[in-house]
Amino acid sequence: MAIIGIPSNHLNHPNPKHRTNYVDYTQQNYTAALREAGALPVVFPMGSPEEAAEYVNSVDAVLLIGGQDVGPLFYGEDPTPQMGETDRQRDLFELAIVAEARKQNKPLMGICRGAQLINVALGGTLIQDIDTQYTPENGNPIVKHDQFPVKWYEPTHRLDVLPDNFLTGTLGDNPIVNSFHHQGIKQLGADLQPAAFASDGTVEAYQSSDASVRAVQYHPEMMFERDKTHLRVFQDFVDYVNAQK
Numbered sequence: 156m157a158i159i160g161i162p163s164n165h166l167n168h169p170n171p172k173h174r175t176n177y178v179d180y181t182q183q184n185y186t187a188a189l190r191e192a193g194a195l196p197v198v199f200p201m202g203s204p205e206e207a208a209e210y211v212n213s214v215d216a217v218l219l220i221g222g223q224d225v226g227p228l229f230y231g232e233d234p235t236p237q238m239g240e241t242d243r244q245r246d247l248f249e250l251a252i253v254a255e256a257r258k259q260n261k262p263l264m265g266i267c268r269g270a271q272l273i274n275v276a277l278g279g280t281l282i283q284d285i286d287t288q289y290t291p292e293n294g295n296p297i298v299k300h301d302q303f304p305v306k307w308y309e310p311t312h313r314l315d316v317l318p319d320n321f322l323t324g325t326l327g328d329n330p331i332v333n334s335f336h337h338q339g340i341k342q343l344g345a346d347l348q349p350a351a352f353a354s355d356g357t358v359e360a361y362q363s364s365d366a367s368v369r370a371v372q373y374h375p376e377m378m379f380e381r382d383k384t385h386l387r388v389f390q391d392f393v394d395y396v397n398a399q400k
Contacts (some may be wrong), residue, residue: 157194157396160214161185162249165201165240165374169292184376185220185266191379192389194396201244204251211255216262216396219249219269221374225337230280237284239337247299250276262399264392267336270370274361276296277344277368282357285339291355298355300372307377309333312375320350321362321369321395325387332359332373332385339372368373 180201186196192319196218199210211217211297221305224239226246233243249269253276256263265273282289285300287330302311316322339356342350351360362369369392375385 157393157400158197158214158215159189159194159393160197160199160210160217160252161189161220162199162210162252163201163279164219164220165242166243169242174218178197181220184380185218187283188376188379188386188389189393191386191392192198194393199252199395204247207209207248207255211259211261212250212328214261215400216264216392217252217256218392219253219263219265219272221269221335222265223270223276224237225268225271225285226374227281227283230275232283235283235288237287237337237393242258248270251314253277260367262392262396262397263370265368265370267372267374269375270361270372271336271338271340273368274340274344274347275331275372277347279344279347282339282341284337284384285357286337289355289357293356295355298334299358300334300357302334305333307333307335308376308381310378310382313354314351315354316351316360317349319390320348320360321366322350322360322371322388325391326384330384331376332375334373336372367399 163181165179181198189196224244226241346363347361349358360371375388379386
């Protein structure tokens with residue numbers, strides 16, 4: 156059974172229930188999707204970069220999940236007024252996790268923020284806010300990429316999946332997916348190539364040349380219980396991980 160590590164998110168603001176007793180957490184739909192795909196999920200509590208090697212060594216692969224914006228200083232930019240909340244501690248920890256996964260030849264999968272974080276870790280850059288900083292080169296209008304407060308599982312926009320990548324045999328050519336992000340991929344990092352685009356030309360999925368790194372901007376973990384097509388994204392990753400063991 157493939158053991159998949161998930162670096163946690165955390166509540167880093169006081170709230171009425173926990174006050175300043177902060178919480179590390181992972182949404183259950185990530186772990187549910189991995190379990191249904193036949194993997195054993197293991198959550199990494201928020202740690203320091205120095206702990207990354209041991210965390211990665213304890214698992215077969217890593218899934219990086221959604222959450223805050225990635226701090227733009229990590230890809231050489233200052234923040235614009237449209238930037239959302241960032242979490243430097245989480246950024247540093249997850250950047251170290253990605254570096255260790257590559258060093259130890261452990262497969263990586265990213266979802267939403269996770270896709271953006273992996274891209275930055277591998278030398279890529281981000282669009283800090285699609286609505287205000289992106290102009291489609293294909294002449295199409297900008298897609299509404301942040302559909303909140305639409306229901307999490309609601310399909311809202313189409314993808315154009317390119318041939319010969321990890322999505323080709325899982326979602327088909329033009330799946331309709333949910334969407335809850337305002338940032339996007341600007342320049343892909345080293346050895347990364349696009350796997351799918353939105354109709355406005357923004358990168359919606361990518362992979363490395365050997366598919367050991369793969370990522371999507373949408374949230375398949377929120378859709379798979381109502382449409383098993385989206386479980387295939389996890390199943391294909393788990394199958395790949397098992398084949399590398």
